Amino acid sequence: MSIKLSRLSPFYLATLSVCCAVLISYGLGIWIGSSTVVLLILQLSVVVVAFLCRPRWVYIVALLEALYFNFLFTVPRYSFEMFNGDDIINLLVFLLVAVVTSQLSDLYQHQQNQLKQEQLRNSILLSVSHDLRTPLSAIIGTLSTLKEYMGKLSSKQKEELLDSAMVESHRLHQYIENLLQVTKLQHGVVVPKKSQQSIVHIIHLVIDRFTQQKSRLVLQTQDNLPLVNVSSSLIQQAIFNVIDNALRYSPNDKCVTISVRVSQANAQVIVDIQDEGVGIRQDQAESIFELFYSQNSLKRSDSGTGLGLAVAKGILSAHGGTIQAIPLVKGCLIRIGLPSVTEVHYG
Structure with missing residues (x-):
């Protein structure tokens, strides 16, 4: 080795x-x-x-x-x-x-180091020019259509247009959040304000954010899970990024399974997020957590910049946690590990 x-x-x-x-x-x-x-x-x-x-x-x-x-x-x-x-x-x-x-x-x-920072800034600018423009254009187009044909559209059509604008707005917000977190992580200013939290409660908050694709998410939890000492908002973002990535690389008719358990070996709370997509190769298992890495041949048009998993890794590292990709025969498994505290959460 x-x-x-x-x-x-x-x-x-x-x-x-x-x-x-x-x-x-x-x-x-x-x-x-x-x-x-x-x-x-x-x-x-x-x-x-x-x-x-x-x-x-x-x-x-x-x-x-x-x-x-x-x-x-x-x-x-x-x-x-x-x-x-x-x-x-x-x-x-x-x-x-x-x-x-x-x-x-x-x-x-x-x-x-200065050269790396400059390269990072250039990469972010290139990313912003495309990935922020796409949802913004969709929002402008949807609202323009709604304004121009307000009196001619049915209530259902208006609702569909508004739902589309909301989805793109959330997508734009997520891109901006990831860009901000990348900047903070690169400068080492992410200092989590931790408190004891139920990981299941955090995951439920994340699932609720997937209003359009909530039905594709399956949550399986172990009884009597210990609490974790984390920043709820940061861990929500990390888990959201992983689930969002799994949904984007999976067929629209396939589910993403979220399993939560305790690892007796190292006293960690383990969150497994498994999709049913085409998966990754063994040699890609570490690369997918690098900035701006993406599987161009597999992603859809809305798959984003490749920031999500890199941000998730940075957030989890700041919490003393781990994240790894485990290739499967079918699909991909992303395993998140967070240090647990002794107190047990019931319910």
């Missing part, structure tokens, strides 16, 4: 880098007998840490490696004294290069 270096903590990255550099440099130092080669290997380790960790870790690593070099490769050996002028100059240059490397890498990472 491979492990991505970027997912390791700075402490483990720095420790791994120092250990590898020490072992390699020690072997080459004995084999070649050149202190310069040793310093180059140690310098390479500093460069690696500089691009993977914060500057303070670079300084710590550089200091430890300088002490290691002094102890093993300068005269007198096995002491922290140093009398050879060349060794002193080499070590000072090593430390100077480590400081400069740290500053340059910090500048590089800052520029990369």
Whole structure:
């Protein structure tokens, strides 16, 4: 099983880098007998840490490696004294290069973050230009029709037009909410105001928002579910996004099943949302939670930007929860996990 270096903590990255550099440099130092080669290997380790960790870790690593070099490769050996002028100059240059490397890498990472933010802003603007315009155009068209033919339309036709405008209004509102949440999540300003809530009550509030497709939603719950410590409004939005996504990628005559239970293994309340659509492949299981990801070949014309699941993941992460996609033979299962509290909710 491979492990991505970027997912390791700075402490483990720095420790791994120092250990590898020490072992390699020690072997080459004995084999070649050149202190310069040793310093180059140690310098390479500093460069690696500089691009993977914060500057303070670079300084710590550089200091430890300088002490290691002094102890093993300068005269007198096995002491922290140093009398050879060349060794002193080499070590000072090593430390100077480590400081400069740290500053340059910090500048590089800052520029990369700015570039990512700019790319995100551009993506959001492109998204807004299409996905917000579509429901807005539908609302304007519906209201224009209603105004122009007010006296000629029957009560049923007027009601249908108003219902259509309401559906598009809710859709527009949901897009805007997701865009706002994406911006907050990217800047790390989502701080949930938590309280103990019944997850079943939250799900019922979400289901009530699907006025037109409520009949397609099937809720199955376990008895005596514990409460969860969450922000009700944020968790509503996360669950709404997942259910909305399931409905959009499912045939109109198929149901979406919402199952709620307790996981005894990790004391989580589990919410499974399963659709009967064409599903996803195993290699898409993580990608669907990325910003602006969408299955273009499968979605309908109203499937949106690909923000919904990314926002849901961000909200759940802020609550210490989890979300994962589980491919099935038919359809797709999105599993949400939220930490439970000891109090049990009856009813």
